[in-house]
Amino acid sequence: MNDVKRFDSSEGNVWKYVFDFGDAIAEAVLYKYESFNKLTVLCVSVQSGCPVGCKFCGTGNKFIRNLTSDEIVKQVHYCLHDMNIEDVNTASERFQIMFMSMGEPMLNMDALRGAIIELNTHFRNAELLVSTMMPKNPKSLHTFLGLSQYIHKIGLQFSIHEANDERRNKLIPYEPKYSLREIRDYGIIWNHTTNRPVYINYCISEDNHSDEDINRLMDLFSPRVFNITLSVICSSDETMKDAGFRNLETIKKVSDKFLENGYNVRTFNPAGQDDIGGGCGQLWYVQEWLRREGKK
Template identity: 60%
Template sequence: MKFKVFESSEKNVWKYVFEKEDAIMESVLYRYDSFYDRTVICCSVMSGCPVGCKFCGTGCKFVRNLTSEEIIEQVDTIFKDKDIIKDINEKCKKLQIMFMSMGEPMLNWEEVEKAIIELNKKYNNAQLLLSTIAVNDDEVFRNMINISKDIEKVGLQFSIHKSNDMERNKLIPYENKMPLQKIRDAGIMWWKETGRKPFLNYCIDGTNNKEIDFNNLTKLFSPMIFNFTFSVVCSSNENMKDAGFKNLDIIKEFQNKFLELGYNVRMFNPAGQDDIGGGCGQLWYVQEWLKNMKIEH
């Protein structure tokens, strides 16, 4: 596949854009300290996305599902392109491949499942992390549990971002998704069957970190079972650095309350992706491509 690479000014994040006549897809490579300490590759499972999260550059511009070959090729290309990471599968302390660039994995499950199996064979040191809004599809969720039992490198993260369904529906307008209570039940099921804790991804925008949000979240999600990822959220016309500076203190304050209650909490570090548009669909090149395809918002 034809591809272009965009490098961040800090030279620790690279965005790969793959282009075909009928599709565009993007992946991001992150280096934390050295590639041997931690390397993360985020890859797309769709070209565009129909979910339409308000903060996402992909918007609701959906082009098509990707095949498993196209998903795998993104990862293979990055490995081949960067000489320095050739032996990373053997030597990296924390290698993570995340299905969390463009697209919702549960809406393209068959292809994502095939890609997980193949990527596990090729890069057996890599954790394979699914990040989902939790589409309300019991059969697909059952399959996610099954593959997570078969392949212990598979991890799960639910993107929740709000502490009540009404607000969440506004931010993530896709209708057929699990309400928060069902996400709680699904997470418990996944934990019971895999023995691993799922993560809850919560982007803080300054309006969802009130006392009531803390109470709602802690009432619903037990620290015995759920971990939290807190991250910055930025609108599609704002860069990650600005959003990060604006929200860093409030994220720390909010996450400390969870730490006090015994939650395992991590903060997403954008690692310098700000100046290349590292978030889904935020790169100017991708925006232009989608515009030229005349895909409706």
């Protein structure tokens, strides 16, 4: 590893790390909720750049290369060591490692599998959460299902963000990818196999939360299998806080509707991300690095 930079949020609860591997770059974001002993969340990258090209994402549809298992695991050890919280596995009430910072897990399953096995061995209590846009990759899905049976700490989250395939294809242009129905079907299989709920991550934007949209989502994703996570999409010209305030009322309305219909709902708290560009659409340092290296 050539170099690591750290950016601290002004609120003192979020830290972003930028890892320079020479020919590739990765980002990890560490969150402290109340205290590290209460809830520690660490989002790590699985790829450098990303080929999926989501419209709101700061990776800018630029893919450098897959990260190795070792490079994924290193992000975790480095951040914990830097904050002097290597005992977080036993000291914290909850410790979550999320594979969702940069890159699409289902497009780098071999390396991710190795990283998950190693992290589970080292941090027995850590929840290991995989968040995916669901590119079409049957081999990865099969591997992931087997791994999830064997390691009970693995969680699955689908990033959905639109209630119909036509609009979702515009927001997430990568092809081939699974349709919403196919995603639902895999979620049901995963739930029946592991006995654990599947999370639907839905970022509220201007035009994806009409009654029709919410009803369609509820028709597709049963509360017996799926929990809902609501968050905000912020475009590159606004901060998470602005996007959050803009959408606060809306998120509450959407959340109430799901709750009334028996769903388990949580709202993602983006606190502290603003001044360090920790949000998905705000990977400023990646873009800067790409420009500097002449890759953009």
